[in-house]
Amino acid sequence: MMLGKVEDISLYEVKYKAETILNTVANGSDPKAIQQKEQVNKYAHLKNATFADIAQAWRDHKTSSRQQSKSKKPAFSESTLKFWDLCLGYMCRDIGDLRMNDITSEMILSVCEAIQHNDNQATFVGASTRLYTEKVFSFAVARGLCDKNVAIDTRGELAPANSGNHLPAITKxxxxxxxxxxxxxxxxxxxxxxxxxxxxxxxxxxxxxxxxxxxxxxxxxxxxxxxxxxxxxxxxxxxxxxxxxxxxxxxxxxxxxxxxxxxxxxxxxxxxxxxxxxxxxxxxxxxxxxxxxxxxxxxxxxxxxxxxxxxxxxxxxxxxxxxxxxxxxxxxxxxxxxxxxxxxxxxxxxxxxxxxxxxxxxxxxxxx
Structure with a gap:
């Protein structure tokens, strides 16, 4: 049975799917029948994945959906992608190895508050990290990969991205x-x-x-x-x-x-x-x-x-x-x-x- 196109599947997914098939056969089930059910959700292999894995899946989904859009809008700029990686990198550093259902709103808030106490642009970066984390959770919940978007509970708990009267300016x-x-x-x-x-x-x-x-x-x-x-x-x-x-x-x-x-x-x-x-x-x-x-x-x-x-x-x-x-x-x-x-x-x-x-x-x- 096919595991997917070479250009569309990662080594992690291949390994995961191969192990799943072997376990399914060992238990006397038909892996092909199960695969047909899983095709309803192409992200089923991420059911118990970590935050870091699902954050990457969200990023891949965002970029691929923009590239395939019939509106022919330009793909996300390199700067945008770098900023996503910066923000989610902070989150992955602290909770990236945790499974989605094991993450709490307190953990998310703690990471973002630490960012906001860091440097000159930290208020914006901390608020953006919270926002992108919420988007990752929303992506996961919509696909049955976790039970609840706990990041929603952190809304309004941080200094806003552009707090005070200062207009955004890079000073590093x-x-x-x-x-x-x-x-x-x-x-x-x-x-x-x-x-x-x-x-x-x-x-x-x-x-x-x-x-x-x-x-x-x-x-x-x-x-x-x-x-x-x-x-x-x-x-x-x-x-x-x-x-x-x-x-x-x-x-x-x-x-x-x-x-x-x-x-x-x-x-x-x-x-x-x-x-x-x-x-x-x-x-x-x-x-x-x-x-x-x-x-x-x-x-x-x-x-x-x-x-x-x-x-x-x-x-x-x-x-x-x-x-x-x-x-x-x-x-x-x-x-x-x-x-x-x-x-x-x-x-x-x-x-x-x-x-x-x-x-x-x-x-x-x-x-x-």
Missing amino acids: PDQFATLLHDMSNFKGANKLTLEAMNLLPYVFVRSIDLRSMRWQDIDWDNDTWAFSPTKGEGRDDMVSHLVVPLATQVIARLRNIQSITGHKEYVFASMRGSSNAYISKATMVQIFHRLGYKDVQCAHGFRASAKTLLMEQPELRYSDIVTELQLGHRIKDTHGGAYNRLDEIDTRVQMMQDWADYIDKLRDYAKT
Whole structure:
């Protein structure tokens, strides 16, 4: 009798099924008749499997069902798959060897709480680990592989994925390197949108300010971009005018874009609709979602990413004052007065070039 197609069955399944057949024959039963019954549920061999085995089955099911979809949607990105593996890897490390019915909600909660006390992105990772664990249990219950989805009982017991008022931002060098690499290799949008997305990390302004960037605001002689931040008007904590020193990499990118929209008002002019429009926020948001970074990194989050890395990394180590000035925040000097917008400009010019060189190095590192 057939155990399955070679390309569709793992060595683990072959061994399990062979042992089952031998035991069935030894007990005087017809293995073929039993197989016909089991075909109703192709996951019957996982009836008493461990969490790790069923988590892998869930992952395989998700990827294969997407690939076979008639909608022709792209398969899950490499980043999404890596994130699944990261989250479920935490769970498998602690309870992966346990059978599904032996796992309790207390065990799941304990693993996720430990994650959330770990590092900068741990709140999101811990909440996501809980969510994916619930999905694995749901997958198992629906196929008769366990009795109850105990992960449901952990809902609302953790800090939410995006707790507080902070927008999601990656601040770890290795994770940021992967993000930059994923962004540079993404091809699922038009050229201008891709250019805007990949320019954003270099200048770390708000998304709206980059998207509405005007050619007339660029000083090619001094390699600077001066503009009025959209959210700065009428706010005591924001400057009304900001100068952004442009690194050599940024100038080169802008020169390339100039051949496309140099005759228009906006650098990132919309290719459809009004001639006075620029690309929309939605186009940027969708890219991060499609890359698998939803609730992990957003366009605005590059401001927090840049500030944290600029202040913490040994090869950078720029001060809080200089980074705050570059973000367009109003800060007080030692006498209680406000810093002038051009204060520390020489340092900021060097900082922006150092930052551009640093993220280029990170991107190259991720390629290897």
